[in-house]
Amino acid sequence: MKRPTIAGVHLVASTRSGSGLVPGVAALAEEHPTVEIVCAPRPGASDAIIGVDAWSSAADFAAFEASVASSTSDALTICGAPSELTRTAGEVLTRFQRYVDRRNEASESPVFDAVLAAHAALHDVDKPLVKADLDHAIDTWQWMLRLEVHASLAAQLAALFHDIERLESEPDRRIEQHAPDYAAFKETHARRGAERAEEVLRGAGIDPSTASRVRELVASHERRSRDAEVDLLNDADALSFFSLNSPGYADYFGPEQTRKKVAYTLRRLGARARARLDGVRLRADVREHLLFVEAA
Numbered sequence: 001m002k003r004p005t006i007a008g009v010h011l012v013a014s015t016r017s018g019s020g021l022v023p024g025v026a027a028l029a030e031e032h033p034t035v036e037i038v039c040a041p042r043p044g045a046s047d048a049i050i051g052v053d054a055w056s057s058a059a060d061f062a063a064f065e066a067s068v069a070s071s072t073s074d075a076l077t078i079c080g081a082p083s084e085l086t087r088t089a090g091e092v093l094t095r096f097q098r099y100v101d102r103r104n105e106a107s108e109s110p111v112f113d114a115v116l117a118a119h120a121a122l123h124d125v126d127k128p129l130v131k132a133d134l135d136h137a138i139d140t141w142q143w144m145l146r147l148e149v150h151a152s153l154a155a156q157l158a159a160l161f162h163d164i165e166r167l168e169s170e171p172d173r174r175i176e177q178h179a180p181d182y183a184a185f186k187e188t189h190a191r192r193g194a195e196r197a198e199e200v201l202r203g204a205g206i207d208p209s210t211a212s213r214v215r216e217l218v219a220s221h222e223r224r225s226r227d228a229e230v231d232l233l234n235d236a237d238a239l240s241f242f243s244l245n246s247p248g249y250a251d252y253f254g255p256e257q258t259r260k261k262v263a264y265t266l267r268r269l270g271a272r273a274r275a276r277l278d279g280v281r282l283r284a285d286v287r288e289h290l291l292f293v294e295a296a
Contacts, residue, residue, distance in 0.1 A: 003098075003099060004068060004069055004071060004074075004099045005074045005099055005100075005101065006035060006068075006074060006075070006076055006093070006096060006099045006100050007034075007035060007036060007074040007075065007100075007101070008035060008036040008037075008038060008074065008075035008076070009028075009032075009035055009036070009037050009038070009075065009076050009077075009078060009089050009092075009093065010038050010039075010040035010043060010044060010047060010075055010076070010077040010078070011025070011037065011038065011039050011040065011077075011078055011085045011086070011089060012040050012041070012042060012043055012077055012078065012079045012080075012085075013039070013080075013081070013082040013085065014079065014080055014081055014082075022039050022082045022085050022086060023082070023083065023086065024086035024087070025037055025039065025086060027086070028086045028089055028090055028093075031090065031093075031146070032093050032097075032100065032102075033102075034100060034101055034102050034103075035093065035100060037089070040077070043077040043079065044073055044075055044077060046071065046072045046073040047071065047073045047075045047076060047077040048067045048068045048070075048071035048073065048075075048076050048077070049067070049076075049077045049079060050064060050067070050076060050077070050078055050079070050088070050092055051078075051079050051080055052078065052079065052080025052081060052084045052085065052088045053080060055088050055091070055092065055281070056084075056088065056281075059283070059284065060247060060283065061095065061247060061283070064092075064095070068096055068099070076089075076092060076093075076096075078092060090279050091279065091280065091281040092281075094243050094279060094280055094281070095243060095244065095281065097139060097142040097143070097146075098135055098138040098139045098142060098244070100142060102142055102145050102146075103145070104145060104149060104150060104151060104156075105150075106150075106151065106152055106153040106156060107145075107153065107156050111204075111205055111206070112153070112156075114204055114205060115157065115160070115201065115204045115205075115206065116160075118200060118203070118204040119137070119160050119161065119200075120134065122164070122167060122200070123167065124171070127171055127172065129166075129170065129171060129172065129173070129174065130167065130171050132245065132248060133163055133166055133167065135244065136163065136240055136241075136244060136245055137159070137160050137161070137162070137163060137164075138160070139240040139243070139244045140159045140160075140162065140233075140236045140237050140240040141156055141159040141160050141236070143159075143235075143236035143237075143239045143240050143243075144156060144159045144232060144233065144236040147232060147235055147236060147239075147272075147273060147276075148232055151232065152229065153210055154210050154213040154214050154217060154229070155217065155229045155232060155233065157197075157201060157206065157210070157214045158197070158214045158217035158218050158221065158229075158233050159233060159236055159237070161193070161196075161197035161200065161201070161214065161218060162190075162193065162197075162217075162218050162221045162233060162237060163189075163193060164193045164196050164197050164200070164218075165189050165190075165192045165193030165196060166189070166193075168192075168196075169189070169192075174252060174253070177253055177257045182260070182264065183222075183264075186222040187222055187223075189222070190218060190219050190220065190221050190222045191219050193218050193219075194214075194215040194216070194217075194218035194219035195215065197211075197214055197215060197218050198211045198212065198214060198215040201214055217229055217230055217233055218233075221233045221234060221237060222234075222268075223268070224268060224270070231270055234268045234269070234270075235268075235269055235270055235272075235273035236273075237268070238265045238266070238268040238269045238273065239269070239273055239276055239277075239280070241261075241265050242265065242277060242280055242282060242286070242290075243280045243281075246258075246262075246282065246283065246286040247283045247286065249261060250283070250285055250286055250289075255285070255289070258285075258286070258289055259289045259292065259293065262286070262289040262290055262293050263293045263296075266290070266293055266294070277290075
């Protein structure tokens with residue numbers, strides 16, 4: 001399955017909003033350097049179009065997901081009041097950053113391309129939970145590059161492979177809600193995934209030293225550490241839960257388990273990464289769980 005690509009965003013100010021100035025474009029472009037941000041007079045003919053009002057008031061993301069996934073254009077158009085355009089565009093790009101080709105010097109290589117292909121081939125995207133795992137893996141990788149532009153090859157590979165164990169234990173149904181000790185369940189998940197990640201990476205041509213380092217990172221990724229790269233992986237993984245996975249998680253597991261997951265995931269976030277939640281569009285029920293946990 002070919003994944004959509006987002007290479008550009010067209011910001012179209014509504015005519016009723018007076019000034020045509022769009023504040024914050026430079027900051028948005030700096031945050032998303034591989035996406036061309038253009039203040040356009042009208043939408044592209046084949047762009048996926050997202051209205052500011054529709055985005056901010058929507059109860060869910062399903063319609064937006066379908067529009068972006070089916071678009072024949074590599075650009076998105078955001079339409080609305082100039083004062084809201086860049087905020088909304090930032091939230092939209094965060095939600096759909098798995099379709100953005102963001103790399104760095106460590107991942108801009110044929111070897112990394114081969115690993116991406118091998119990683120995708122492991123996922124049977126006809127299974128909804130497996131597709132969600134693939135989306136989350138790519139999204140976690142993209143979060144990592146946003147948090148640390150010079151993330152190492154091993155760290156980026158760990159982001160891609162950190163949940164690979166779920167392809168064996170939970171491809172058809174989730175079982176984590178039944179664990180008597182959730183922390184112990186997640187530690188076992190991390191340890192088994194680390195072994196599988198190293199095996200796949202060696203088979204894909206990654207050198208033994210890097211593959212071994214990936215194993216270390218994946219094995220430790222469910223808890224914070226004195227290792228800066230482990231913390232980076234924790235932050236990227238946790239942010240991806242909130243920005244991408246949380247609505248689906250809430251629908252699948254219900255409010256009680258979701259509140260527990262929000263609390264667990266919030267504890268994994270460092271202060272710098274936690275501040276990034278201000279730029280994430282959370283579904284209303286997830287935001288309520290977050291506010292409850294923060295107030296507790």
